[in-house]
Amino acid sequence: MSKLKIAIQKSGRLNQDSLQILKDCGISIDNGKDQLKASASNFPLEVFYLRNGDIPQYLRDGVVDCAIIGENVLVEKGQDLNFTQRLGFSKCKVSVAVTKSTEYTNLKDLEGKRIATSYPNTVQQFLDKNNVDAKLHIINGSVEIAPNIGLADAIVDIVSSGSTLFKNGLKEVEVLLKSEAVLAVSPLISDENQALLNKIEFRMQSVLKGKNSKYVLLNAPNDRLEEIITLLPGMKSPTVLPLAEKGWSSVHTVIDKNQFWEIIDELKDKGAEGILVCPIEKMVL
Known part of the structure; x- marks a missing residue:
């Protein structure tokens, strides 16, 4: 019997919220510690625990049929992929931030400046759309420290509560996009597994409608x-x-x-x- 393969983030808040919505949908995951793959005991489903940034390629290649992933990751690495459902959790923004002492009026203040980010594609598209020429420094992790050590004049990163920016002496000045968890689908999903996905989507919609x-x-x-x-x-x-x-x-x-x-x-x-x-x-x- 065919099994639907779903990818979720290996660790972090998105991992916990993803497992919770599956649980709310009546799906029991045999989730042992440090497993990279687990099966559901009451539904033909396999869960793959993957790095967030790797999930778009797994969808593209058909290794997994679907994924619970942040919309911001799809914008950065999977614009060719479709999602069918917004899930209402893990909400955040991808924003521009500068030091608190920096005078900022509008986007043109970024002209010629250095911007540190883990989202170069998203940032470049935003800059091109607004006719701003800036230099990007690609950093994986700890982006907030870049202005304080002289590496960049501004950063673009995920903002949830804003506490991390505050702790690092930064202020949010522009929002590039708003993001939440979505259910993304592989273009190579089989008809049989699409039927299984339709059942899960129906359950998710029932759960989300109840919560709202x-x-x-x-x-x-x-x-x-x-x-x-x-x-x-x-x-x-x-x-x-x-x-x-x-x-x-x-x-x-x-x-x-x-x-x-x-x-x-x-x-x-x-x-x-x-x-x-x-x-x-x-x-x-």
Whole structure:
């Protein structure tokens, strides 16, 4: 029986988040310490633990069928590869940073300057697009130290919280791109394995939809019921059940987690009471 081969980062946060979403999809990985390859016990899947920067070539060659990888890596090393799903974790930016003492107004301030980076392709494309001529120094790791030792005037690197920049006396001045984990696919994937990937994608979508939604229950006076329902965007329409107390109904619905606080005051103004908000583990559409 064919097995779907998926690559994930060998170590680091992306590794942990990737394994977690597979677990949330009901896939159990027999993950021994320091293994480079592991199999799922309840799904035809093999996991390959690879260096992040090597994954695009493995996809290109068909060694793996798919991968959970940072979008920033695809932009740098795999622009010929496609991804089918944004996964909502490992979010970061690829940004330009300079020393805190540097006066910076706009991109033209980088003209003729030295930029240290681990993302030369991404940076060069950005500079070309904005008609800026600068000299790139390619550094693998510890890019932040370059301005402080006189190697470069600026850096381009991944920024998450910004704490690393702060510790090294740097400030973020431009954002080249925003990135998150994505599900990338090999152009050589077989039809059989594409069918397996479709099943995993469906599960991932259910997990992500659940994480981004909340289940809301509230009590509504019947004479304001229609007004309250119009405030509740749901999957299709809310469930309305009569309460034991005459003249009241219980309303159940699902809303985007980011919308709730926008409408809570309106719900209360319309007479809604006993509002209960619950997390959703998975949502199958």
